[in-house]
Amino acid sequence: MAAPPAGRFARLPHLAGRSFIPLGLFARLPLAMLTVGTLTLxxxxxxxxxxxxxxxxxxxxxxxxxxxxxxxLADRHGQRPVLLVAAVLNALAVLGLLGAAWLAAEGALPAAQVVAAFLAGATCPQVGPLARVRWIALTSRNNGKDNGRDLDTALSYEGxxxxxxxxxxPALVGILASLVAPWLPLALAVVMTLTLVPAFAVHPTQKAVPLKRGGGARAARxxxxxxLPVLxxxxxxxxxxSTQTALSSFSASFATSELAGLLYAVMGLSSAAAALSVAYWPRSFKPVARWVVSAALMAGLALLLLVPDSLGGMVAVLLVLGLPVGPVMVSVFTIGGMVGPAExxxxxxxxLASGIVAGTALGAFLAGQLAQTQGYTAAFVVxxxxxxxxLVLGVATAALLRSHRPQEARD
Structure with a gap:
């Protein structure tokens, strides 16, 4: 058997197979298109x-x-059957949403759009979270010294x-909707869901995930x-x-609210690059310490959102602000893997992924109310x-782990 590559990211295809990384990347794209695609349609x-x-x-x-x-359900029955069923149900729900939108354009059944949209969200195949579960399983199969580093690298990539x-x-939705038709992004999402998600479901990596159906109440708890990681x-x-909503109000005061997506993308790109860098951080810099330090930096830099009075200034702030965001996300997912039972x-x-979704809705609501009544500066307080x-939750998690030290073997 060939020796594993020396490069940190080069080791990932050795662990999971060359097809897993591109497959896991593009199979989660329909979920990223769904909210904005629904809004546009x-x-x-x-x-x-x-x-x-x-x-x-x-x-x-x-x-x-x-x-x-x-x-x-994936924990109980395995990822493959659950993902296959979710792919079919989600495709049907999104097709129902397309039909409901067409009926609404004809002046009928406006409430059907909301029901179909809810079902489309509820049946989304959870490729990103379940890919992380596979990485945790793959990196824990061997007891070598590189396991922790491999997991850090894998979760950095996932972030x-x-x-x-x-x-x-969202960029793909905007391009397709403006150049062709508003229905096309969701139609493309259906095609991708029916092809890429099943391919991800049956990928050999799903066999690495432990499946324990009858572990009893103690094992299931x-x-x-x-x-704390969920919060x-x-x-x-x-x-x-809240950042995205406040940016809409901010950009509308200078040009048009549609610029908010481009501004937000600046933070997303710097966050993605910083998340990737976590793989190269020292192993002595533990996940909970990374969480606390990165969150402290994030809280301090977030204050800069109150400063800019020009689009150029906001771009500079967002570019810097994104740097601690990616490491915080990687660290929180790592802590979730540490404290959660393998089964x-x-x-x-x-x-954890649901927490992001729920929080996004909460932040958009709060910032929207403040932007409407007091302007974008107040919205940036959120x-x-x-x-x-x-930061507070990171400190609380550090104290909890220090007192209980759960599942140290995975740290």
């Missing part, structure tokens, strides 16, 4: 921004509720993949410590949603508070 079909926003919110609520349910897809997805992801989502990691990882909450 329903707004275009109904002529109402309120209707579009309501449908997009229904997607978020559905995803926040459905993701942990699918994660728990970058999430950032890239959530920048690329999720530690209370998992609540941290709610705070992270609040940061994302329930699907539930834990999807709960991401500052969210970043401060991330």
């Amino acid at each position: 329903v707004t275009s079909a109904s002529g109402s921004y309120a209707a579009g926003g309501l449908a997009a919110g229904a997607v978020g609520i559905g995803a926040a509720l459905g993701a942990p349910a699918f994660g728990a 970058t993949a999430d950032e890239l897809t959530f920048v690329l997805g 999720i530690p209370a410590a998992v609540a 941290a992801m709610v705070a992270m989502g609040t940061f994302f949603g 329930r990691l699907g539930t834990v990882m999807t709960a 991401p500052v508070v969210a970043a401060a909450c991330l």
